[in-house]
Amino acid sequence: MYRKELFSLILFIVLFGVLLFSANAVCNYNLQCDAGEDIYTCPTDCNDQTMGIDGYQIGDGICSPEEAIAGNSPDCRSTTEELPTTEVCNGRDDDNDGSIDEGGVCHNDYTQDPNDADGDGLPDSLDDDRDGDGIPNNQDAFPDDAMEWYDSDNDGTGDNSEADADNDGTDDYYDPFPTDPSEWKDTDNDGIGDNEDDDDDNDGIPDAEDTNTNAAPEITIFRPISSSPCVDEGDSLIFSVIVDDPEDDAITYDWKLDGETVSTQNYFRYEPSYTDAGQKTLVLTVTDTAGNTDSETWTITVNNVNHEPEITSKIPLSDTPTIGEGNSLDFSVVVNDPDIDDIITYIWKVNSVQVSTASTYTLTTSIGDAGIKLVQVIVSDGTASDSEFWTVNITHTEQSPTIDSYYPTDLNPSIQENSSLLFNVTASDPNGDILSYSWKLDGVEVSTTTSYTYTPGFNDAGNHVLNVTVSDPLLNSASQAWSVKVINVNRAPEIESETPVQGTIDISEGTSQTFNVTATDPDGDTLTYSWLLEGVLVSTSPYFTYSPNYLSAGTYNLSLTISDGVDQVSLSWTVNVLNVNQPSIINSTPTYFAVEGSLYNYDVDATNPDGDTLTFSLLQTPNGTGVMTINSVTGLIAWIPTNDQVGTHYVTVKVDDGMGGNDTQTFNITVSDVNVAPVLDIIGNKVIDEDLLLEFNITASDEDIINGDLLTFTSNNTNINITKINNTLATASWIPSNSDVGIHSVTFYVNDSSGMSDSETITIKVNNVNDAPSLSAMPETLNLTEDVAFFYQVNATDADIIHGDSLMFDDNTTLFNINQTTGIISFTPNNSDVGVYSVNISVVDTTGSIDSLAIIFNISNVNDQPTILSTAPTTATEGLLYEYDMIAIDVDPTGDALTYTVNDSRLNVNQINNTFANITWIPNQTDVDQSPIVILFNVSDDKGAYTTEIVTVDLNGINDAPTLSTPFSNMTIAEENFNDSIDLDNHFSDIDNITLLYWATSNDSAVQVTITTGNIINITTTDDFNGKVIINATAGDGQYNVSGYFIITITPVNDAPVSLLSLPVYMIPESGFNDSVDASNYFYDVDNASLIYYIATNDTA
DSSP, X not given: OHHHHHHHHHHHHHHHHHHHHHHTOSOOOSSSOOTTXXXXXXXXXXXXXXXXXXXXXXXXXXXXXXXXXXXOOGGGSOTTOOOOTTSOOTTOOTTOSSOOOOTTOOOOOTTOOOOOTTOSSSOTTTOSXXXXXXXXXXXXXXXXXXXXXXXXXXXXXXXXXXXXXTOSSSOTTTOSSTTOTTOOOOTTOSSSOTTTOSSTTOSSSOTTTOSOOOOOOEEEEEESSSSSOEEETTOOEXXXXXXXXXXXXXXXXXXXXXXXXXXXXXXXXXXXXXXXXEEEEEEEEEEOTTSOEEEEEEEEEEEOOOOOOEEEEEESSSSXXXXXXXXXXXXXXXXXXXXXXXOOEEEEEETTEEEEOSSEEEEEXXXXXXXXXXXXXXXXXXXXXXXXXXXXXXXXXXXXXXXXXXESSOSSOEEETTOOEEEEEEEEOTTOOOOEEEEEETTEEEEOSSEEEEOOOTTOOEEEEEEEEEEOTTOOEEEEEEEEEEEOOOOOOEEEEEESOSEEEEEETTOOEEEEEEEEOTTOOOOEEEEEETTEEEEOSSEEEEOOOTTOOEEEEEEEEEEOSSOEEEEEEEEEEEOOOOOOEEOOOOOOEEETTSOEEXXXXXXXXTOOOOEEEEEEOOOSSSOOEEOTTTOEEEEOOOGGGOEEEEEEEEEEOSXXXXXXXXXXXXXXXXXXXXXXXXXXXXXXXXXXXXXXEEEEEOGGGGGTOOOEEEESOTTSEEEEOSSSEEEEEEOOOGGGOEEEEEEEEEEOTTSOEEEEEEEEEEEOOOOOXXXXXXXXXXXXXXXXXXXXXXXEEOGGGGGTOOOEEEESOSSOOOOTTTOEEEEOOOGGGOEEEXXXXXXXXTTOOEEEEEEEEXXXXXXXXXXXXXXXXXXXXXXXXXXXXXXXXXOOTTOOOEEEEESOTTSEEEEEETTEEEEEEOOOHHHHHTOSEEEEEEEEETTSOEEEEEEEEEEEOOOOOOEEOSOOOOEEEESSSOEEEEEGGGTEEOTTOOOOEEEEEESSTTEEEEEETTTEEEEEEOTTOOEEEEEEEEEEOSSOEEEEEEEEEEEOOOOOOEEOSOOOOOOOOTTOOOOOOOGGGTEEOTTOOOOOOOOOOSOOO
């Protein structure tokens, strides 16, 4: 009886379990195949990826006891097995493949459907979760989208794609109930939203009674997470926080760096300067409207970073300075280096060749250096550097030659006559021109070589100027002058002849002896003569006549000394004077004229050295009636000439000393008539033009003509020709020249035979007649070169210059303007002047008379380098088009072809035509990192000349959004205390190297994500949680955000059921027992699996 009752109890429990299993055949959609679920009714929970009740997987090929009991698992029959024909299958679809079984055959082919969207091995037709996102199709708002499953606000956009999935106005990131539109805040974090919670702040006082509900704000998220972050000088570090205030009060922020407020925003970008190395303390205090606060503190380590030296200014200021050949140009820069301890070094380069390491540099050019030189300075602190460029245009400079040395170096040398002194110069021309030399002595050219030997003669004593002029072909010159003193070298006088020859000379009293000496001085010195007779100077002439009187008988010494002031020569004679009677000597001068009818007297004077008595007599007297007498004692001659004696008469008078010594004097006397002066007729003033014949008559009268008077016509102007026609008429003629222009005072005379005259002074005005000017001879062709200075002087003559005529030069060309006064043509032809020109050069005087010559000017072309008219932009922005329309011209008339190039292959050059090229470039971040970039824009002609524009382009970077550089990979893990981490820096990057802020969320509170130091996501799951969770990670640079997500599929791990309570012990009578026990009250399964209960007895009764 007892056994029967026990068996009945076991049977009851088994039947109870079967009924319980059957009664629970409702899908729970928890990805667990629970009791009452099977592959047919609940394919989502009971597919081949879920665990059966007994721990076996449905579809794993193992027919577990559970599957055997259920009798409907594919593991317990073949996929091709047909049920017995006795089973009616018509109208069924046993394998759920969408094909109705027919003909009584039951098909169980689960692989017939080829579609498997989520790749889980289960055809979509059998898959209750087609997209594999863990949400059953009938609960999935987007059953075919693995990335979406809920649409909390029913707006057609999945929650994962929305920042506010439940559309309650609070971002999901901050919403503790992101899928509940009625809740968005949980002040006390008790899991109950404030709208439902009666005690929001959990202070034990119901909200209805709580008057102080304001809770302090809380800094819930802060970046950086580390309280001891590091940052380099010159870099930046963003500090940001998310503050939760239960009352949503307005929050004020106070960021203090070392005690000083630096920001009042919800973030602070710390950008340490290059002097901030060390530790800084940053404290953030957040305050709500009630004055409640929270704070966060960071200790920042600022790492020292070397600062680049920077050139802040430069000399010259212009990037393209210009100097002439032979000049120098100073270069210097001002360098700023925040690292005051750095030692700045300098490297100066010219055309890429290092020339100096000093802090400044002087570019010294020489003649011949014309062209372009690229000067660069590089400043360095040993680690970083900066540089500056100049493009120096060295222009050609026409230089005068220079005299580099000269000899003698004494500019006031002395030299003796008849000796030699060498003069020479060494000269050079900076332009390399061939030089010519001109030596001039006292203005007279004496040599055209590089040296001159001066040998002064014996007549050259004195000061002389010797000048040498060194000239180039353009007549640029240099000169050197010496003042040469020629020292006289005296030479003694030389006697060439002497009369009489030195010796003893005999002469008689009363006679004369002339001593004559001919002497010369080689130096041309003035000679002095000293004749000494008995030591007494008697003459200083070259000759001496010795006339001893009749008292001089005796012997005398006569000497002559000839001197040039320095040296002298002497001669001497011994003179014997012989005694001789001394004749009388008539020593008076007769009167040669007498007048008719007037007394004529002549007192004859005579001397006698011996004192003898003298007697005077007439040996010859005039013929005629008038008698001439002489007083024999006094010698007085008296005579009254008569008319018949008019004329000339010869008279001889004699004096006799009675001792045989006498003297005679013969002379003529002209007896003049008593004459009447001639009368000149009036002539009158005259006027005549230059170069014309002036001719007029001169007439006169004379009463004595009948007596034979002859008239003579003369004037005081020797240029006037007077021709006597007869005794009373003459003609005057004169052709005045240009030099005679003006008013002349002329006196005309008429003289009769006796010397009586008459005269008239008239004025003759000679009018100027203009003479045309005349150009001096010039070459037919003058050859010039472009850009080379040309100089030429046109000369002209004009006879009327002396009369105030002035000349003015002119030309008929626009090439140049001749100097109208000097006639100088001076200009430098440029490129546009190249060609052959016929130019008329003219000269005109004051009256308009003109002379002209046609001269050919042949101007040869010189190739010119192109000229850049445009200016390249000096700034560019990352990602934006840098465009430069480069414009250049070539002034050469030969039509040179231009070519445009740049030195940087990143720039594209599109030459549009000969004068225009379009240059483009889109800089990227790599280019920005190399900023500034020096670009050389070149334009060259087809003859090799080129011009370079050197531009330093500063590139401005733009903030680029961070990127998800490495997408996240989905993860499949088993439940039970999963803990993993992901380094966000391996997935996100920022090309601008901005420190990124990270935050991450999980769409299921059972999976917690936190971001730790080093930007590591730590992922932690709660025990016994399984399913699919989306982890969304976001990186931000303060301006842009980028997100990435990954799915963690947490597969369940079956946990053994546990016994909660001990089963009751029953004491029952043998007579029978009937009772029931709810086994579910005694057992629990953490996996919420449906339990199958077994009962056993130790007695079959």
